[in-house]
Amino acid sequence: MERTFIMIKPDGVQRGLVGEIIGRFEAKGFTLVGLKSLSVSRELAEEHYDVHKERPFFGGLVDFICSSPVVAMVWEGDGVVASARKLIGATNPLSAEPGTIRGDFGVSVGLNLIHGSDAIETAQKEINLWFSEKELLSWEPTV
Numbered sequence: 328m329e330r331t332f333i334m335i336k337p338d339g340v341q342r343g344l345v346g347e348i349i350g351r352f353e354a355k356g357f358t359l360v361g362l363k364s365l366s367v368s369r370e371l372a373e374e375h376y377d378v379h380k381e382r383p384f385f386g387g388l389v390d391f392i393c394s395s396p397v398v399a400m401v402w403e404g405d406g407v408v409a410s411a412r413k414l415i416g417a418t419n420p421l422s423a424e425p426g427t428i429r430g431d432f433g434v435s436v437g438l439n440l441i442h443g444s445d446a447i448e449t450a451q452k453e454i455n456l457w458f459s460e461k462e463l464l465s466w467e468p469t470v
């Protein structure tokens with residue numbers, strides 16, 4: 328079954344949007360198979376955003392992700408990678424559609440609340456980076 332990595336960034340946690348964001352994934356019918364709150368090390372943030380390491384915003388982005396706790400999650404379901412990106416909305420909240428998480432609550436490209444994997448292969452890499460095998464559940468809803 329397809330899985331994706333979702334992180335509620337420090338701005339989402341500080342603004343009290345954790346419940347709202349989790350609720351949107353639950354309402355869509357996806358299954359939560361991993362969840363933890365953590366303070367991110369510089370090493371983890373740099374590895375996670377390695378693809379952006381040459382960009383001018385890289386240092387500020389890493390500083391921000393490490394500045395206060397995040398909520399890291401793994402969600403499972405058919406087509407969850409692409410569907411989660413739709414729920415989240417465009418990277419810049421000013422361009423994100425109303426009804427998406429960033430469109431409804433995001434402030435700026437630097438304060439866009441949430442990260443979601445951009446492809447199935449990236450999701451696998453990010454899940455392995457953020458979670459150990461023991462931290463992930465294997466279950467299916469029965470009700």
Ligand code: CMP
Pocket residue numbers: 379384388418436437438439441442443
């Ligand atoms: P995310 O989906 O986590 O992936 C990369 C992040 O880089 C992105 O969300 C933004 O938060 C951040 N980002 C992209 N462009 C900029 C920018 N111009 N200035 C600051 N942050 C940016």
